[in-house]
Amino acid sequence: MESLYERCKKVMPPVSGRATTLGVLGGKGSYLITEDGRKILDFASGVAVCNLGHNNEKIVKAAIDQVNTLIHGGHNVVYYESYVALAEKLVEITGGDTMVYFSNSGAEANEGALKLAKYITKRPGIIAFKGSFHGRTLGTTSITTSNSEYRKNYEGLLPSVYFAEYPYLYRTSYKYDGRNCPKEYFEQFNDIFKKIIEPYSVAAIIMEPIQGEGGYIVPPVEFLKYVREICDRYGIMLIFDEVQTGFGRTGKMFAYEHFGVRPDIFTTAKGIASGFPLSAIVAKKKYMENWVAGAHGGTFGGNPVSCAAALKTIEVLQEEAIENCSKMGRILKSKLESLMKKYKCIGEVRGIGLMLAIEIVDEDGNPNTDFTKKIILSSLEKGLLLLSCGCYKNVVRFIAPTTVSEEEIDKAITILDNVLEKL
Ligand SMILES: Cc1ncc(COP(=O)(O)O)c(C=O)c1O
Incomplete structure (x- = not known):
């Protein structure tokens, strides 16, 4: 056969x-x-x-119960329980001062996050990192640099995207004493802001808190803290792509919890619903509140079955x-x-x-x-x-x-x- x-x-x-x-x-x-x-x-x-x-039996049961109740409602048409309850849960576990928007995939969530940052700041620039992977749409391909194959024949991508070095300390070309993050990783931002794009034209710095496709690279805490500081100094949105790191993968619900650094916006997908297609943008309420109707959207985001599976996923993750x-x-x-x-x-x-x-x-x-x-x-x-x-x-x-x-x-x-x- x-x-x-x-x-x-x-x-x-x-x-x-x-x-x-x-x-x-x-x-x-x-x-x-x-x-x-x-x-x-x-x-x-x-x-x-x-x-x-x-x-997982608990996820299967939650999904089947939801299938028997409502398979699709259309989040831009009606409101349904699993959708609202999941958003409430995500707000609860991300500080209480956030709001949530659902899509279907990691790339779609990252697209939305970039749009949100541009919409709120009204600035054009994006800084991403070398070695990053953020998805396969044209927007996310523009900020992806883990492999030039992903970009081949698609060049002429999003404009005003610039790349910083991610501290891959195992293969760093800078002098590394085995303890302190080399100063060049911090200083590079001065260089970018001086020579390429002035900081008040940058809408967002987007990064994976642990680089995934790029090689499972864990950056030093002080580097993430520094990026947070820069964003605060210039009113730049810090976006964490937690698509791969989120939902328990690192032994915390979200990887940023390990570093004590909170992003303004973060995206999550993959593990969120234990296999059902779903992704979420979680961002500070003060920004989300100003993202008005029509500025973003989609048909399938926040599918009832995916949301029910995600609610149960969070419960099982938290309990055991x-x-x-x-x-x-x-x-x-x-x-x-x-x-x-x-x-x-x-x-x-x-x-x-x-x-x-x-x-x-x-x-x-x-x-x-x-x-x-x-x-x-x-x-x-x-x-x-x-x-x-x-x-x-x-x-x-x-x-x-x-x-x-x-x-x-x-x-x-x-x-x-x-x-x-x-x-
Ligand atoms: C960090 C990260 N961001 C985004 C994506 C894209 O997610 P999706 O394939 O669901 O679009 C991936 C997928 O591997 C990823 O690892």
């Missing part, structure tokens, strides 16, 4: 760039069941979407999964660090919670893309699904569900250990 992959290739373009050829019949918890009957330990979670594992994520994250990280001592190809172990990664290097410390591919392929052959990331595609990320057990972590580590030993 023809595989799902073979059938798909005939009717869909290669553009969706599948990471594997796996055809799956279903999923449960940390596992996917493939069409050839294999049980795969899934440390990709649909790219940080199924944060509560596959088909976030705590488990922190605990399992520490365990997984220390086991990866043990592997680093054993294998020279692991240059660094990094990340927070269950947003963890290892950087794969050659003998000279250079990014080793081919070897990374081999690790991922061999791991999958042995039943462990992993994804790569990083500008050089030499970072293996571990995106286990927040509900993962220690036994499953041990299983993953044993597979990885065997793979590394063999390779």
Whole structure:
């Protein structure tokens, strides 16, 4: 029988760039069941979407109850319970002085966030970061620089977008003492404001509080605090893209909580509804209140079923999964660090919670893309699904569900250990 992959290739373009050829019949918890009957330990979670594992029973029930009540209402036509209740919940858990707008995807939320910043400040400029990934629409492609392939043949993108260096301290070209963020990362803003765009023409600085596609890079706290300071000084909106980092992934509901830095606007998607399409822009009320009817919109944002699933997702995260994520994250990280001592190809172990990664290097410390591919392929052959990331595609990320057990972590580590030993 023809595989799902073979059938798909005939009717869909290669553009969706599948990471594997796996055809799956279903999923449960940390596992996917493939069409050839294999049980795969899934440390990709649909790219940080199924944060509560596959088909979590509580989410399934919440969604089915909502399907039986209302599937679509149209948020620009009527009001419905799951939509309003989810917005209330998000306001409650983000300080009480926020408002919420729902869309369908991370890119769409980021588009909205850029529009909101421009609308409120009436300024043209956007500063984003090198190594960033914010989505695939033309607007978000304009602020994405984790790979020039994403921009190829689309140049002539949004104007007035400028890029700053993200403190990727493992590969910094500046002098780094292993403790303090090099001063060049702070000073670069003076340079941008002096030579490229004066600060009062900048609407927003948009950044991932932990860079995702760019390589699971955790910036120093003082850097994020400094960016906040600059935004305050010049009336620039600070936008955090929490599309990948949000909803428990890092052992807190949102990654910004680790840094003690609050953005003016943040976007979230992926894990928000445990697999149902939904995204949200959360921003300070004083700005949202002035974003008037007609300035933004969309048909499907805030689908009732997605909102019901999101409400239940937050409940499960708060009651049990976030705590488990922190605990399992520490365990997984220390086991990866043990592997680093054993294998020279692991240059660094990094990340927070269950947003963890290892950087794969050659003998000279250079990014080793081919070897990374081999690790991922061999791991999958042995039943462990992993994804790569990083500008050089030499970072293996571990995106286990927040509900993962220690036994499953041990299983993953044993597979990885065997793979590394063999390779
Ligand atoms: C940080 C970040 N922002 C935005 C996006 C885009 O989200 P979506 O694919 O839902 O449009 C992604 C997706 O990987 C992401 O990781």
